[in-house]
Amino acid sequence: xxxxxxxxxxxxxxxxxxxxxxxxxxxxxxxxxxxxxxxxxxxxxxxxxxxxxxxxxxxxxxxxxxxxxxxxxxxxxxxxxxxxxxxxxxxxxxxxxxxxxxxxxxxxxxxxxxxxxxxxxxxxxxxxxxxxxxxxxxxxxxxxxxxxxxxxxxxxxxxxxxxxxxxxxxxxxxxxxxxxxxxxxxxxxxxxxxxxxxxxxxxxxxxxxxxxxxxxxxxxxxxxxxxxxxxxxxxxxxxxxxxxxxxxxxx
Amino acid sequence: xxxxxxxxxxxxxxxxxxxxxxxxxxxxxxxxxxxxxxxxxxxxxxxxxxxxxxxxxxxxxxxxxxxxxxxxxxxxxxxxxxxxxxxxxxxxxxxxxxxxxxxxxxxxxxxxxxxxxxxxxxxxxxxxxxxxxxxxxxxxxxxxxxxxxxxxxxxxxxxxxxxxxxxxxxxxxxxxxxxxxxxxxxxxxxxxxxxxxxxxxxxxxxxxxxxxxxxxxxxxxxxxxxxxxxxxxxxxxxxxxxxxxxxxxxxxxxxxxxxxxxxxxxxxxxxxxxxxxxxxxxxxxxxxxxxxxxxxxxxxxxxxxxxxxxxxxxxxxxxxxxxxxxxxxxxxxxxxxxxxxxxxxxxxxxxxxxxxxxxxxxxxxxxxxxxxxxxxxxxxxxxxxxxxxxxxxxxxxxxxxxxxxxxxxxxxxx
Numbered sequence: 001x002x003x004x005x006x007x008x009x010x011x012x013x014x015x016x017x018x019x020x021x022x023x024x025x026x027x028x029x030x031x032x033x034x035x036x037x038x039x040x041x042x043x044x045x046x047x048x049x050x051x052x053x054x055x056x057x058x059x060x061x062x063x064x065x066x067x068x069x070x071x072x073x074x075x076x077x078x079x080x081x082x083x084x085x086x087x088x089x090x091x092x093x094x095x096x097x098x099x100x101x102x103x104x105x106x107x108x109x110x111x112x113x114x115x116x117x118x119x120x121x122x123x124x125x126x127x128x129x130x131x132x133x134x135x136x137x138x139x140x141x142x143x144x145x146x147x148x149x150x151x152x153x154x155x156x157x158x159x160x161x162x163x164x165x166x167x168x169x170x171x172x173x174x175x176x177x178x179x180x181x182x183x184x185x186x187x188x189x190x191x192x193x194x195x196x197x198x199x200x201x202x203x204x205x206x207x208x209x210x211x212x213x214x215x216x217x218x219x220x221x222x223x224x225x226x227x228x229x230x231x232x233x234x235x236x237x238x239x240x241x242x243x244x245x246x247x248x249x250x251x
Numbered sequence: 252x253x254x255x256x257x258x259x260x261x262x263x264x265x266x267x268x269x270x271x272x273x274x275x276x277x278x279x280x281x282x283x284x285x286x287x288x289x290x291x292x293x294x295x296x297x298x299x300x301x302x303x304x305x306x307x308x309x310x311x312x313x314x315x316x317x318x319x320x321x322x323x324x325x326x327x328x329x330x331x332x333x334x335x336x337x338x339x340x341x342x343x344x345x346x347x348x349x350x351x352x353x354x355x356x357x358x359x360x361x362x363x364x365x366x367x368x369x370x371x372x373x374x375x376x377x378x379x380x381x382x383x384x385x386x387x388x389x390x391x392x393x394x395x396x397x398x399x400x401x402x403x404x405x406x407x408x409x410x411x412x413x414x415x416x417x418x419x420x421x422x423x424x425x426x427x428x429x430x431x432x433x434x435x436x437x438x439x440x441x442x443x444x445x446x447x448x449x450x451x452x453x454x455x456x457x458x459x460x461x462x463x464x465x466x467x468x469x470x471x472x473x474x475x476x477x478x479x480x481x482x483x484x485x486x487x488x489x490x491x492x493x494x495x496x497x498x499x500x501x502x503x504x505x506x507x508x509x510x511x512x513x514x515x516x517x518x519x520x521x522x523x524x525x526x527x528x529x530x531x532x533x534x535x536x537x538x539x540x541x542x543x544x545x546x547x548x549x550x551x552x553x554x555x556x557x558x559x560x561x562x563x564x565x566x567x568x569x570x571x572x573x574x575x576x577x578x579x580x581x582x583x584x585x586x587x588x589x590x591x592x593x594x595x596x597x598x599x600x601x602x603x604x605x606x607x608x609x610x611x612x613x614x615x616x617x618x619x620x621x622x623x624x625x626x627x628x629x630x631x632x633x634x635x636x637x638x639x640x641x642x643x644x645x646x647x648x649x650x651x652x653x654x655x656x657x658x659x660x661x662x663x664x665x
Contacts, residue, residue, distance in 0.1 A: 048618050076620035088615040092633030101629065102619035109620065158619065 001026050001063060001197050002166060008057035009046050016042045018222030019058065027194040031208055031233060032201045034219030035241045040201045041085055044170040048082035049075045062166065077109035081164030083155035085171040090142035095154070096124060098142045099161055106162060127160040131187045149180040156187040167191070168199045173207035185210030205237035218244050255308050256290065262314040263380050275382045278366055282379025289373040301553040301585045302495055302524040307467045312439050314381065315340025315408040322347060322403055322433060330431040331401035332646050338402045341410025342384050350398065359387060359415060374469045378411040378443040385413035394424040397644045401429050404462060406436030414444045418452040425455040427647055430490070432463035444472035446482070450504065453481040457647060461654070462490035464521060471497045478504030485642055488515040488523050489654050499528040502536040513542035514638035516655060517550030524553035531564040540571040543638055545631060546582035556601070557589040564594045571601040576608065576634050628659040
């Protein structure tokens with residue numbers, strides 16, 4: 001589904017990604033871990049199509065097509081979803097209007113029938129139960145005055161409504177207490193399917209107790225320094241990141 | 252002396268000849284004398300630093316006279332909201348109006364102080380020089396329906412309507428003024444409004460400026476609020492080549508609340524200048540002010556918001572906010588909050604922002620599948636929506652929203 005080959009990207013003049021290689025197949029959950037500044041969030045954001053980063057080398061294909069050529073909205077329409085590390089507040093646009101507009105933009109691009117307000121509400125209510133989200137959240141401005149936990153839950157709620165094929169989660173767990181983390185993880189697990197892949201960017205192993213990955217990759221200085229199964233995350237939890245750095249230095 | 256000043260003096264002389272020594276004659280004479288003394292304001296004056304009225308001073312416009320031609324009921328239906336008082340070039344047209352005015356300026360000459368003689372600024376003096384007509388509305392009890400007043404300007408004409416609204420004790424009313432153009436040529440509306448809100452009375456006052464983009468529009472609204480009164484002003488400006496709106500709301504009775512809302516959206520080389528002054532003259536009054544501007548192309552805007560809290564006006568609660576959105580690098584906005592506070596036990600706050608669309612928010616929306624244009628439009632509409640949602644006459648709100656929509660990228664009218 002996703003093929004990342006030798007991906008290099010920079011912000012302004014600073015190189016951040018320095019040759020990422022990664023293959024993600026449908027049905028798989030990949031965790032991307034690594035210390036601060038290793039390029040985890042940049043990778044997530046570049047995949048979603050943020051133009052602030054310049055890709056200087058390498059390629060990304062999604063379903064066999066060049067992804068990097070496409071603007072952010074076309075990537076979303078093709079089924080890519082980024083759960084933001086810092087969801088943006090948009091006062092004056094209600095959450096439900098925003099989400100219906102987004103859903104219909106995606107449906108329109110795929111030549112599917114648009115949902116009216118009533119059908120949408122039915123769908124939204126169903127997904128809200130999954131994330132234990134209160135009805136009032138629909139009428140409030142997008143993320144406006146939401147607590148940190150509400151914002152993160154709202155991201156996963158959007159994911160549940162938009163039903164992406166490739167879901168990228170950028171540190172969705174940071175700042176969440178354990179109860180909120182469990183709810184978010186349940187929401188994600190309910191969406192796991194053989195047709196859908198997840199890229200879970202996280203700083204902490206804790207999340208991976210609840211969203212159990214098939215693969216764990218450790219990013220160091222813009223490259224994947226080590227890959228393994230879920231046990232790699234536990235090893236990292238125990239030993240920290242420094243041994244990876246030592247390994248990289250030794251090789 | 253400019254040609255325009257000569258023409259104004261000639262027009263005034265002709266009006267005096269025509270009307271003779273009627274009840275308003277003395278006022279007109281004082282008005283023209285004062286305007287002659289002041290002349291057109293220039294940008295050396297502090298109040299006019301960012302607004303150059305030279306295009307008005309150089310324009311070739313003649314005084315609008317009462318007539319029964321030119322405008323049809325179809326025009327009124329197209330331009331207005333129905334149920335209206337209709338004015339063409341500043342003159343009441345009974346034949347086009349659904350609502351009736353039984354009150355003339357002359358008849359209220361002795362009961363309402365609408366003269367504004369003292370220190371009248373130039374355009375108020377000029378309005379007084381041509382005092383003849385305007386919407387005069389006295390409200391007792393509750394006005395069941397919003398009253399619409401439609402001002403139609405025709406090409407080549409200048410007009411000076413004087414509107415006087417008096418909502419009497421315990422009364423309640425909603426008045427919507429809509430300013431439109433019949434054609435696409437230059438014309439000038441120089442309106443003055445005098446608004447009295449008596450004890451425990453409430454008035455919602457909306458001014459919708461939709462004139463063509465060659466039109467000049469100047470307005471001065473003077474509001475006086477008595478004890479426990481409520482006054483809300485919504486000033487929405489989408490039209491006009493050059494617009495200058497002055498509003499002064501004087502809170503003269505304890506427990507009164509004044510709310511001033513404003514929104515403009517400009518394009519091309521349109522210029523909109525809003526000057527507001529809230530006078531807290533007595534204790535325990537509240538004022539809320541929110542003005543927003545959206546500037547596209549090479550348009551420009553000005554906001555000057557003064558709040559004056561008099562020495563006696565303890566326990567004043569005043570809030571002012573001005574937010575502006577620049578859609579291009581060539582649009583220009585000048586904003587100046589001015590607080591003058593002479594009392595010591597008051598709550599006063601203000602904030603002003605000038606910014607571009609939030610890049611983070613744009614990316615967030617695009618990452619959810621919205622195209623760049625759609626994302627941009629959604630953010631612009633949300634910004635404007637904070638004001639339009641306050642327009643509680645549905646037909647007015649819908650029209651304002653529709654016009655805003657039609658100006659968004661990708662939606663422009665042909």
